[in-house]
Amino acid sequence: xxxxxxxxxxxxxxxxxxxxxxxxxxxxxxxxxxxxxxxxxxxxxxxxxxxxxxxxxxxxxxxxxxxxxxxxxxxxxxxxxxxxxxxxxxxxxxxxxxxxxxxxxxxxxxxxxxxxxxxxxxxxxx
Numbered sequence: 828x829x830x831x832x833x834x835x836x837x838x839x840x841x842x843x844x845x846x847x848x849x850x851x852x853x854x855x856x857x858x859x860x861x862x863x864x865x866x867x868x869x870x871x872x873x874x875x876x877x878x879x880x881x882x883x884x885x886x887x888x889x890x891x892x893x894x895x896x897x898x899x900x901x902x903x904x905x906x907x908x909x910x911x912x913x914x915x916x917x918x919x920x921x922x923x924x925x926x927x928x929x930x931x932x933x934x935x936x937x938x939x940x941x942x943x944x945x946x947x948x949x950x951x952x953x
Contacts, residue, residue: 852936859934862902863944866930869902870948874928877911878950881924889913896926907932907943925951 877896880887887895896911911928927950931943 855936856934859936863932863934863946865902866904866932867946867948869900870928870930870946873897873900873903874911874926874948874950877926878924878952881913881926882952886924892924892926896928903930904932921953923951923953925949 873896876899877892880895881892892913893911900908907930909929909931911926914925914927916923916925927947929945929947931945933943934941
């Protein structure tokens with residue numbers, strides 16, 4: 828019995844089985860955070876381009892602004908993307924156009940899926 832307790836054969840396999848699942852979960856978490864960071868960058872770029880387009884003269888229509896935002900987005904899964912909203916208003920007597928877009932996506936780990944993480948970005952063009 829003592830000889831069996833000192834036997835080291837198979838110890839590496841057991842250590843591997845215990846160490847790999849947490850490593851894979853950390854790797855998947857890093858990948859998912861990278862996907863969210865890319866989506867955030869794409870969302871900001873698209874809304875910024877829409878705001879830039881909204882500030883030209885003659886002022887484009889809301890449909891044209893939304894089309895510009897949708898054409899400039901990258902890194903966003905269309906299944907989780909909401910259409911941008913365009914609102915008009917005035918602040919201190921100066922008219923502005925405000926463009927808002929929201930992206931909600933769940934993080935997908937191999938064994939479970941989290942609730943959706945929502946990213947929203949608003950840009951105002953005068």
